[in-house]
Amino acid sequence: MSGINYSSADDDALVKAARQGELAAFEELVFRHRDQIYARAFSMTRHEEDAVDLSQEAWIKGWQRLGQFQGDSSFTTWMTRIVINLCLDHLRKQKRHRTDSIEELEEDSGGVERQMPVVTVNPTAGLERAELRKKIDGALGQLTAEHHTVLVLHEFEDMDYKTIAKTVGCSMGTVMSRLFYARRKMAALLADLRKES
Amino acid sequence: MSTSFFSATRLACAALGLLLLAGVTARAADKDLKLEAQLVVGSNDPQPKGPPVSPPVEKKLKRLPLKWGSYYVVSSQQFSLAKEASKPLVLGGSEMVVKNLGGERVELTLINRGKITQSLRKDQTLVTNVKDENSFVVLRQAD
Amino acid sequence: MKLQAFLDGELPEREAREILAWSQRDREAASLLAELRNIRQALAKSEPHLSHPESREFFWSKIEREIQRLKPHPVAAPPRSGFAALRRWLFPAVAVSALVIAGVIAYFQAPTAAVQTVADADAPTVETTLANSDATTYRDASEGTTLVLFSYATDDNPVKKPTAIN
Numbered sequence: 282m283s284g285i286n287y288s289s290a291d292d293d294a295l296v297k298a299a300r301q302g303e304l305a306a307f308e309e310l311v312f313r314h315r316d317q318i319y320a321r322a323f324s325m326t327r328h329e330e331d332a333v334d335l336s337q338e339a340w341i342k343g344w345q346r347l348g349q350f351q352g353d354s355s356f357t358t359w360m361t362r363i364v365i366n367l368c369l370d371h372l373r374k375q376k377r378h379r380t381d382s383i384e385e386l387e388e389d390s391g392g393v394e395r396q397m398p399v400v401t402v403n404p405t406a407g408l409e410r411a412e413l414r415k416k417i418d419g420a421l422g423q424l425t426a427e428h429h430t431v432l433v434l435h436e437f438e439d440m441d442y443k444t445i446a447k448t449v450g451c452s453m454g455t456v457m458s459r460l461f462y463a464r465r466k467m468a469a470l471l472a473d474l475r476k477e478s
Numbered sequence: 479m480s481t482s483f484f485s486a487t488r489l490a491c492a493a494l495g496l497l498l499l500a501g502v503t504a505r506a507a508d509k510d511l512k513l514e515a516q517l518v519v520g521s522n523d524p525q526p527k528g529p530p531v532s533p534p535v536e537k538k539l540k541r542l543p544l545k546w547g548s549y550y551v552v553s554s555q556q557f558s559l560a561k562e563a564s565k566p567l568v569l570g571g572s573e574m575v576v577k578n579l580g581g582e583r584v585e586l587t588l589i590n591r592g593k594i595t596q597s598l599r600k601d602q603t604l605v606t607n608v609k610d611e612n613s614f615v616v617l618r619q620a621d
Numbered sequence: 622m623k624l625q626a627f628l629d630g631e632l633p634e635r636e637a638r639e640i641l642a643w644s645q646r647d648r649e650a651a652s653l654l655a656e657l658r659n660i661r662q663a664l665a666k667s668e669p670h671l672s673h674p675e676s677r678e679f680f681w682s683k684i685e686r687e688i689q690r691l692k693p694h695p696v697a698a699p700p701r702s703g704f705a706a707l708r709r710w711l712f713p714a715v716a717v718s719a720l721v722i723a724g725v726i727a728y729f730q731a732p733t734a735a736v737q738t739v740a741d742a743d744a745p746t747v748e749t750t751l752a753n754s755d756a757t758t759y760r761d762a763s764e765g766t767t768l769v770l771f772s773y774a775t776d777d778n779p780v781k782k783p784t785a786i787n
Contacts, residue, residue: 537764538761538764538765538766539766541761541764541766542759542761542766542768543759543768544768562689563686563689563690564682564685564686565686566679566682566683566686568679573675573676573678573679575678575679575682587678587682588750588771589676589678589679589750590676590678590750591749591750591771592747592748592749592750592756592769592771593747593748593750594745594746594747594767594769595745595746595747596743596744596745596746596767597743599765601765602743602765602766602767603764603765603766603767604745604766604767604769605766605767605768605769606768606769606770606771607769607770607771
């Protein structure tokens with residue numbers, strides 16, 4: 282035990298200590314950022330158990346690869362990239378075993394989003410933040426894996442089209458069409474939810 | 479000179495034998511611990527809702543100051559733990575971690591509840607209650 | 622999708638100006654742009670906040686276990702020559718054997734003390750995590766059973782008063 286009070290150390294100090302083998306320092310990093318990493322895994326997989334397993338795997342990989350962390354980005358950004366890649370691998374494996382629905386095939390080939398009527402009234406106007414979060418979470422859950430993935434990477438991770446294409450392993454055109462569909466679908470879902478309420 | 483040599487050799491052999499014996503004993507204490515953790519539920523219902531616990535476990539549980547007339551098994555798992563290794567479990571709604579401390583001693587940590595450290599030889603059993611009603615974890619060395 | 626690319630700042634400047642001008646002329650384009658903008662703004666401030674469903678200790682215990690499992694094992698040193706190994710055993714063996722003999726003699730001369738030591742080793746050590754929680758311990762020495770009952774806030778697990786345990 283080194284005697285350092287890890288709970289008051291900043292992330293840089295914790296990373297430095299963890300790189301020297303201090304597991305307690307890494308534990309503090311896990312404690313601080315596990316919700317964020319789990320949330321990213323859940324937003325990508327939409328499955329609690331998978332998100333727990335993948336976030337756990339991400340932390341283990343993070344420990345193994347600490348030597349590669351250069352400090353170019355924040356530690357949480359670096360960890361988020363690890364969990365995103367794990368989630369994408371997981372989704373790819375799932376897709377191989379999945380039979381695509383006709384709707385999903387049409388979505389991928391493009392064209393479905395053009396048939397959706399434009400939602401002219403802002404479906405989120407006047408909603409309390411907590412309520413909005415809940416509705417958005419519900420609507421995200423109704424998108425396919427491919428669509429909510431690009432939406433999450435663009436809207437929550439601030440990735441540009443090129444980076445998303447490289448990360449996901451598809452063309453920029455596919456990124457753009459999936460993002461377009463995902464946004465239009467979200468607008469329609471939120472408008473429906475507003476009508477219901 | 480040869481006499482002293484044979485005396486030294488006899489002494490050395492005796493010492494070696496004792497040392498080997500001590501070494502064997504130490505290695506036995508540090509061997510992997512094969513454990514069984516069972517989630518059991520106490521009941522006074524004449525129709526139990528699951529398979530009964532084994533007779534040796536039943537005998538131990540019935541001698542405890544608990545009001546249940548019978549116990550049935552909900553789940554059971556066996557696992558091996560090397561010295562200093564630990565295994566997380568979720569049983570009866572409670573998260574816990576079992577750790578082999580070596581020398582046939584274990585540490586059972588119930589998350590947000592407490593920690594029990596004690597010896598767990600083949601003839602010993604550790605029982606503790608968990609979150610679910612009337613439920614207990616029975617920890618012992620596996621047969 | 623050009624409207625989307627314009628909204629996301631992915632168009633070169635000249636093309637962006639053309640799309641802007643078009644959206645100002647064309648009502649349908651303007652509506653679609655507004656829809657995309659509304660959703661983008663809604664998402665920007667509304668990422669769902671989620672908490673990890675497992676407790677900190679449990680989650681960490683799984684990670685720690687895996688890290689320990691994946692640790693590289695130290696490579697054993699190659700064995701030295703037979704005679705050198707034997708010589709290495711002899712001198713410490715003589716010293717240790719003297720200690721072991723002394724210990725055995727002490728053990729057989731103090732049987733009560735040895736039994737007491739074994740009995741103490743069997744006694745569990747119990748710590749509670751929460752300041753306001755409680756633990757009760759019962760030991761059945763003849764069966765080798767230890768029962769530890771932790772108090773739970775919502776527990777109505779009835780426990781009869783302890784009877785004398787042999």
